[in-house]
Amino acid sequence: MVKNKILILYHSQQYGHLHTMAEAVAEGIQKAGAEATLFNTNHSRFNIEAYRHYDAVAVGSPDYFSYIAGTLKTFLDDWFLAKSREPEGLVNKPVALFLSYDRGGRARQSLEMLFSRLGKQVGSIVECDGEPDSAVRAACEDLGAKLVQAIP
Numbered sequence: 001m002v003k004n005k006i007l008i009l010y011h012s013q014q015y016g017h018l019h020t021m022a023e024a025v026a027e028g029i030q031k032a033g034a035e036a037t038l039f040n041t042n043h044s045r046f047n048i049e050a051y052r053h054y055d056a057v058a059v060g061s062p063d064y065f066s067y068i069a070g071t072l073k074t075f076l077d078d079w080f081l082a083k084s085r086e087p088e089g090l091v092n093k094p095v096a097l098f099l100s101y102d103r104g105g106r107a108r109q110s111l112e113m114l115f116s117r118l119g120k121q122v123g124s125i126v127e128c129d130g131e132p133d134s135a136v137r138a139a140c141e142d143l144g145a146k147l148v149q150a151i152p
C-alpha cells in the first residue's frame with residue numbers, strides 16, 4: 001500500500017525548539033502509518049512545485065516580532081504565485097500548526113490567518129513557551145497523528 005506523504009515545514013534557527021517540535025510531529029505521523037518529510041526553511045527555500053506531491057502539511061513557526069518567520073512568508077508567497085498558474089495539487093490540504101515563542105506568542109494570529117489559505121486546519125495549534133517539554137512533545141505527536149487521520 002502506498003503511504004500518505006506529509007510535509008513538515010518549519011523555521012528553526014535560534015535554539016532548535018521548532019526542530020524538536022517538528023521531530024515530535026514526525027513521530028506521530030510515522031506511528032499513524034504515514035511518511036513524514038522534515039524541511040527547515042531556515043536552511044533553504046522550499047521548491048514549491050514539490051508541494052504538489054504531499055497529502056497534508058504541518059507548519060511550525062517561531063514568533064518573530066509577533067509575526068511568523070520571513071522564510072515561511074516566502075513559502076506562502078511562492079505558493080500563491082504557483083497556485084495562480086496551476087492550482088492542481090496545491091489547494092485544500094489538511095493543515096496542522098505549531099508555534100514556539102519566548103514569553104510572547106502573538107504570532108499565533110498571523111500563523112493561523114495566513115496558513116488557513118492552504119486548507120482546513122486540523123486540531124488546535126500547539127504552542128510552546130521556551131524549551132519544548134515532554135507535554136509539548138506529546139501534543140506535537142498527537143497533532144501529527146490527527147493530521148494523518150484528516151487525510152481524505
Ligand SMILES: Cc1cc2nc3c(=O)[nH]c(=O)nc-3n(C[C@H](O)[C@H](O)[C@H](O)COP(=O)(O)O)c2cc1C
Binds near residue numbers: 016018019101103104
Ligand atoms: C529575530 C527574533 C525575533 C523574535 N521575536 C520574538 C517575539 O516577538 N516574541 C516572542 O515571544 N519571541 C520572540 N523571539 C523568540 C523566538 O520565537 C523563540 O526563541 C523560539 O523558540 C525560537 O525557535 P528556534 O529555537 O526553533 O529558532 C524572537 C527571536 C528572534 C531570533
